[in-house]
Structure formats: structure tokens, C-alpha cells
Amino acid sequence: MPASTEHDSKTGFWALTLGSVGVVYGDIGTSPLYALKESLHAASGGHGLTREMVFGVVSLILWALILIVTLKYVLIVMRADNDGEGGTPSLVALAQRALGHSGGFVIVLGMVGVALFYGDAIITPAISxxxxxxxxxxxxxAFEPYVLPISLAILIGLFAAQSHGTARVATFFGPITAFWFVVMALGGLGHIADDPGILGAFNPAHGVAFLLGHGTAGLLALGAVFLAVTGAEALYADMGHFGRGPIRTAWFALVLPALALNYLGQGAMLLAHPERIENPFFLLYPAWALLPMVxxxxxxxxxxxxxxITGTFSITQQAMxxxxxxxxxVQRTSETEKGQIYIPRVNxxxxxxxxxxxxxxxxSSALAAAYGIAVTGDMVITASLLFIVAWRVWRWSPALxxxxxxxxxxxxxxxxxANALKLLHGGWVPLTIGAALVTAMWxxxxxxxxxxxxxxxxxxxxxxxxxxAETGSVQRVPGTAAFLTGTPGDTPGALMHNVKHNRVLHAHNLILHVVTEDQPRVPEAERITIRKLTDAFSCVTVRFxxxxxxxxxxALASAGLDTGNLSYFLTRRVLVASPETGMPVWQDxxxxxxxxxxxxxxxxFRIPVDRVVEIGAQIKI
Structure with missing residues (x-):
């Protein structure tokens, strides 16, 4: 490899690594703001901290980062790529392709996973x-009365800016978030000396002993501990944007060490100063640094x-x-970045x-109770789908x-x-949202x-x-007409009604069937398949x-078809609820x-409106 090419390759890799820090690790990088605080609040029940509690909770957080994020997601789940893409829909597509017709339940799992992702997407901006x-x-x-209005103003401004896209500001995400991780690491490192014994939290026996010795309080704390790994799904979901290598490098070189140092520093500080439990993250820093840190x-x-938010747009597009x-x-907000899209209704x-x-x-403390169920549920779905992929796609034995x-x-x-214990204290929110979305999708x-x-x-x-049509006496008119259909073996309704009511047939007729493949992108060479039926009719399959x-x-123009004078005929369906069909009337x-x-x-389908002719049809459902 020439030296310049090798240099460009290395430069591109490190640019992707830095970019992944901003996009992939933004969520998990804000967890130290509240994860340890909420876990210890749950453990103590407001009765004061003990040394055993601090060691136990810090140990559980460290081992959650090691087992769930590092081993499961970084080293195993990220192997399950669908042509380089990740996320729940990609995993569903892989599993369904492997199981074939017997994989109907995989779609149900996918629905639940997508629905829980939406619950996570609602709570993450709010709690962060x-x-x-x-x-x-x-x-x-004096700022206390203004916390809620300021938070709402920031959130409303954030969503209002979505239509402009994130391509311009995204270049700053990586450096800013990398600086955030460095500052977090330094804040924690500066306090480990408060009680160096906190390093013993790497011994998992502390976490196990805490759980065994604290009953329900231990389970409640465990539910809050899971706040430390929220955002782990993003490692997999954003794999297509940055690649497996840069995401893994960012985790091991910067993110994991920074998170571990910060949690250890918070733990050491609380061992020496238990009264700082109200907000241990910000109290890691001197008074003069408080406002800059906020x-x-x-x-x-x-x-x-x-x-x-960007991930929600991507998941919605895949679900559609x-x-x-x-x-x-769906609107594109960047001419160059494929992942930069905006869906107004979802926003x-x-x-x-x-x-x-x-x-x-x-x-944020009240919201913490609602947070864990959505994330843990989504991770359980991922693990279930991963078993199918490991067995049927990677060809592992079922036992392995x-x-x-x-x-x-x-x-x-x-x-x-553990998070289910918080069902009445906010956990019902993501479950209600998820149940409504699963019902709608089903x-x-x-x-x-x-x-x-x-x-x-x-x-x-x-x-x-x-x-x-070939043997009949229907009048022929010059030009080409395209008729969209979901069932290519049947005559499109718009074509039948056009002949029946207008008694005309175009000289050339394209029966268009659009197929969504279970792969992220279709190569241009495989986009269009044309099968000629007669001189006047051709079946055209378009794949995305x-x-x-x-x-x-x-897509049609790329296949060499003349689309300049093409007229598109679509069926406008008028739906009527009927108790005689396969669904209850409320579902109809x-x-x-x-x-x-x-x-x-x-x-x-991006069809120019002045080229579209719609023909109505009533259907009972």
C-alpha cells in the first residue's frame, strides 16, 4: 500500500473513531450524572450510606459495564452485522432470513424491541x-425554580432544530464528547485518593455480597445500577455509520476507562464525605468549576x-x-450522508x-424509575434474537x-x-408506550x-x-403507463378500472412491484428486473x-427506462370497517x-404529483 494511501486510511479510521465518541457514546457518557446517585438512594432508602453499600453499588456498576457493554455488545453482538448495518431491525432481518417461513415470532420480537426503543428515546432526552x-x-x-423551564426550553429548541439536519454540527460532537470523557476521568481520578480502597470494587464479591445482604433494597438498587449501561444498544445500532473497528477502539481507549475512573472517584469521595450523596457527580469538581461543568x-x-433522536428516525424508516x-x-437533510434523515411526524x-x-x-430522580424497564426489555429482546443468529447464521451448535x-x-x-419493582413509580410509562406501539404495529x-x-x-x-387485452377491442393511446401493485401475479386495480371506465389502454404498460429486501441496501446492478409479458405489457420489479x-x-431512470412522459396510475383505497373480516371492529x-x-x-416513492392518476376503490376490512 502506498504511504499516502496508508496515511489516509489511518486518518479516516481515527476520524471515524472520534465521530463515534460523539454519536455512539453520548447516551452512556451522561449516565454518571445520575446512575450512582440513584443506585445509592435506592440502596439506602434515605437512611444514610454505609461502606458496604458504596463498595457494592460501585462494584455492580463496574461489572455491568464489563459484562453487558464490553463482552455482550462490543465483542459479541457487533459481530451480527447485516451487510455492515446493526440495530434491532437488522437483527430481525438476519434472524427471519435464517428461519424462513417459521420465523413469524421473530417479527413479534422485533415489534417489541422497536416499541421499547421508542420508550427509551422518550425518556433519554428528558432525564439527561x-x-x-x-x-x-x-x-x-436561586436557580431551583428555573430548572424545569430551562430544561423544557432546551428540549423544545433541540427538536425544533431537527429539520435543519445535524450534518454541520455533528463534526463538533466527537471532540466535545471526547473532552467530556477526559474531564469526567480527571474528576474521578482526583478523588480516588480520598479512599484508595475503592479500587477493591473491581472484586465482584462486593456486588454479590451487597445483593445477598440487602433483600428488596438490593434489588431496587440493582434496577438503578442498570442506568449505567443505558445507551449500550447505540453501539450496535450505529455500527453502519462508523464501523466495528472505530466503535471498539473508542470504547477500550477512552470511554470505558473514563467511565470507570469517574464511578470510582464518586465512590471514593462518598466514602470520605457521605453527605455529598445529593449530587456526587458535580461535587467531584471545585466550586469555581461548577458552572462550567453544568x-x-x-x-x-x-x-x-x-x-x-437521530436513531429514532433511522429505526422508524427501517420499520416502515x-x-x-x-x-x-422522510426528508434528507444531507446530500452526502445517507443516515441524515428527518421524519417530521415522528419528531x-x-x-x-x-x-x-x-x-x-x-x-431526574423521579424519571430514573421509568428508565430501566425500556432499556432492559430491549436488551432481553436483543439477546433472544442473538441466540437465533448465532445458531442459524453463524452455525454454532445450539449448546454453544x-x-x-x-x-x-x-x-x-x-x-x-429488579426494574419491575418500580412499575408503579414510573415504570408504567415506557410499558404503556410500548404496548400501544406494539398494538399499532401488529x-x-x-x-x-x-x-x-x-x-x-x-x-x-x-x-x-x-x-x-391483446385480443380485445380496447382503444390504444400512445405513451407509457405504470401501475403499482403489491401482488405482481394479479392485475393492478388501477389498470382494471382504467380499462373498465375509460376504455383505453396505453401502448406500453409497466406493472411495477416494489420489494423491500431484508438487507440494508441493494446494489444498483440488482435494483431493477424487467420481464416482458407481451408487446404492450412488462413486469418491473424494483428492489430497495x-x-x-x-x-x-x-430507480427506473437508472435502468434506462424513459420516465419523462411516464404516467403513474395508483389505487386510492377507501377502507370500511366490517365485523365480517379477520380483525375485531376496534382493530379495523x-x-x-x-x-x-x-x-x-x-x-x-418520490413520484412527481403531476404525473400521477389516482383511481378509487372501496375495500372492507
Missing amino acids: VLSAVEGLKLVTP LLATVATIIASQAV QLGLLPRMR WWLLIAVVFVVVLFKS AALVIAPFLLIELVFLS TWRRGSGLIAEEIHRRRVPLSEFTRM GFMELPDLPR RLYIALAWTATDASRY
Whole structure:
């Protein structure tokens, strides 16, 4: 390799590593603001700290970082890439491809995983920003009445800025977050000398002894300990943007050492000064540094929130492509970065939900109870899907796959049980959101399947229609017409109605079938397949990956088809709820409501509106 090329390659690797620090590790990097504090509050029950509590909780946090983040996610889960992409939908696609027709339950697991991700995405910005702004109370108690308004103003401004994209500011995310980790490490390192014995927390016996000796309080503390690993899913979800190597390098070289030093420093300080339990993170720093640290923490939490919001857009796009959600308008916010997208409807729904939980809970401590269930549930789903991938895709024996995955699943189920104790104290929020979203996704998928069956039942086979059209006396008009269909073997409804009511047929007719593959992106050479039926009819299959924004005219033009004078005929469906179909009436009505919110096919597939002809059809569901 030439020296210049090798240098460019190394430069690109370190640039990706620095970028991953800002985007991938923003969430887990803000956990020290509240994780140890909430864990010790749960352990002590307000009755004062003991040395055993501090050692036990710090030990549990360190080993959660080692076992869950390092071993499970960094070393194992990140091997399960789908053409370089990660995240729950990618894992679902891998598992479903491996199981084939018998993998229907994998879709259900995927729905639950996506729904819990949304719960996490709502709580993360709220708890992160609140915990940072609460540091103002240490600067002066006069700020206390303004914590909530300032937090809301920051969050509203953050969501309002989403439509402009993050391409410009994202270049600063990495350096700022890297500086944040360095400052966290220095803050912790400066206090380890308060009680060097805290280094003994690396012995897992302290964590085990704490759990065995504290009963329900130990379980409550364990639920709060899991706050230290929130954001671990981002390592896998953002793998496609940065690559496995840079993400792993950033974790071992900077993130893990900084987190460990900070937690150890907080623990040592609390052993020497138990009265600082109210906000041990900010009290690591001298009084003159409090205000700068609050400002830096606020910036860090904004970056962490931005990463979660961007991830929500990406997950939503993948869910739409996989048929789990209705079509929604997706906008590109960067000409060069594929991952830079904006979904207006999701953005504003998310903002409303975030504002709701901030106003409802009012403090980061109250929100902490709601946080763990969404994250632990999502991790349990990931472990379950990972077993299938290890067994069927990596070709491990079932025994080996169970031996490797079962310990992580067991640990996460224990964490999930611990968080379930907080169900009445806020844990119901992500579960309610998740249940509503799973119901909506299941209804959408089931309803879409019933409509496809009904359409197929009504339709004339395409081969029969083309034969009739070739021998019939229907008037021919010049030009090319494209008819979209979800069932390529059947005659599109718009084509049948056009012939029936207008009694005309174009000289050339394309039967367009759009397929979403279970891979992130489809190579251009495999994008279009054209099968000629007769001189007047051709079947055209257009393939997109589940990470791609479908642009139908561009795809057709890339295949050499003349799209300049092409007319697109679409069916506008009018849905009517019916007790005679396969779903209860309430579910029919929910499906109709979801369909009403869906973006028009013309906008979703980027078809120019002046080239679209819509023909109505009523369907009972």
C-alpha cells in the first residue's frame, strides 16, 4: 500500500473513531450524572450510606459495564452485522432470513424491541437534560425554580432544530464528547485518593455480597445500577455509520476507562464525605468549576439526546420498510450522508411525549424509575434474537449458542425483574408506550395482510388480463403507463378500472412491484428486473434495502427506462370497517386511522404529483 494511501486510511479510521465518541457514546457518557446517585438512594432508602453499600453499588456498576457493554455488545453482538448495518431491525432481518417461513415470532420480537426503543428515546432526552440542568442548584439555590423551564426550553429548541439536519454540527460532537470523557476521568481520578480502597470494587464479591445482604433494597438498587449501561444498544445500532473497528477502539481507549475512573472517584469521595450523596457527580469538581461543568454537561446531554433522536428516525424508516408502520414522509437533510434523515411526524410526536414526561415527573430522580424497564426489555429482546443468529447464521451448535448467550440473558432478566419493582413509580410509562406501539404495529401488519388477501381475491390473474387485452377491442393511446401493485401475479386495480371506465389502454404498460429486501441496501446492478409479458405489457420489479429511501423515478431512470412522459396510475383505497373480516371492529378502526395518517404512495416513492392518476376503490376490512 502506498504511504499516502496508508496515511489516509489511518486518518479516516481515527476520524471515524472520534465521530463515534460523539454519536455512539453520548447516551452512556451522561449516565454518571445520575446512575450512582440513584443506585445509592435506592440502596439506602434515605437512611444514610454505609461502606458496604458504596463498595457494592460501585462494584455492580463496574461489572455491568464489563459484562453487558464490553463482552455482550462490543465483542459479541457487533459481530451480527447485516451487510455492515446493526440495530434491532437488522437483527430481525438476519434472524427471519435464517428461519424462513417459521420465523413469524421473530417479527413479534422485533415489534417489541422497536416499541421499547421508542420508550427509551422518550425518556433519554428528558432525564439527561434534567440531570444536567439540576446542577445549577449547586451553583446557587436561586436557580431551583428555573430548572424545569430551562430544561423544557432546551428540549423544545433541540427538536425544533431537527429539520435543519445535524450534518454541520455533528463534526463538533466527537471532540466535545471526547473532552467530556477526559474531564469526567480527571474528576474521578482526583478523588480516588480520598479512599484508595475503592479500587477493591473491581472484586465482584462486593456486588454479590451487597445483593445477598440487602433483600428488596438490593434489588431496587440493582434496577438503578442498570442506568449505567443505558445507551449500550447505540453501539450496535450505529455500527453502519462508523464501523466495528472505530466503535471498539473508542470504547477500550477512552470511554470505558473514563467511565470507570469517574464511578470510582464518586465512590471514593462518598466514602470520605457521605453527605455529598445529593449530587456526587458535580461535587467531584471545585466550586469555581461548577458552572462550567453544568454548561459542559448540558451540551453533552444535548448531544446524547440528538443521537437518540437521530436513531429514532433511522429505526422508524427501517420499520416502515419492513411493513411494521404506515408510510411517513422522510426528508434528507444531507446530500452526502445517507443516515441524515428527518421524519417530521415522528419528531413532533417525540417532542410532545418528552415534554409530557418532563412535566409529569419534574426531576431526574423521579424519571430514573421509568428508565430501566425500556432499556432492559430491549436488551432481553436483543439477546433472544442473538441466540437465533448465532445458531442459524453463524452455525454454532445450539449448546454453544446457549452457553454463550444464556448468561447475558439471565443477567438481563435479573435486571428486568429488579426494574419491575418500580412499575408503579414510573415504570408504567415506557410499558404503556410500548404496548400501544406494539398494538399499532401488529394491527398495521395484520390489516395490510388482510387487504392484500382481499385484493388478491378480487383480482383477475395478470396473464389472463393481458391475453384479453391483446385480443380485445380496447382503444390504444400512445405513451407509457405504470401501475403499482403489491401482488405482481394479479392485475393492478388501477389498470382494471382504467380499462373498465375509460376504455383505453396505453401502448406500453409497466406493472411495477416494489420489494423491500431484508438487507440494508441493494446494489444498483440488482435494483431493477424487467420481464416482458407481451408487446404492450412488462413486469418491473424494483428492489430497495430497508435502510434506503425509495425513489421510484430515479430507480427506473437508472435502468434506462424513459420516465419523462411516464404516467403513474395508483389505487386510492377507501377502507370500511366490517365485523365480517379477520380483525375485531376496534382493530379495523385503528387500522383505518393509521392508514389515514399514512403518506401518499406518490410522495413516499418520490413520484412527481403531476404525473400521477389516482383511481378509487372501496375495500372492507
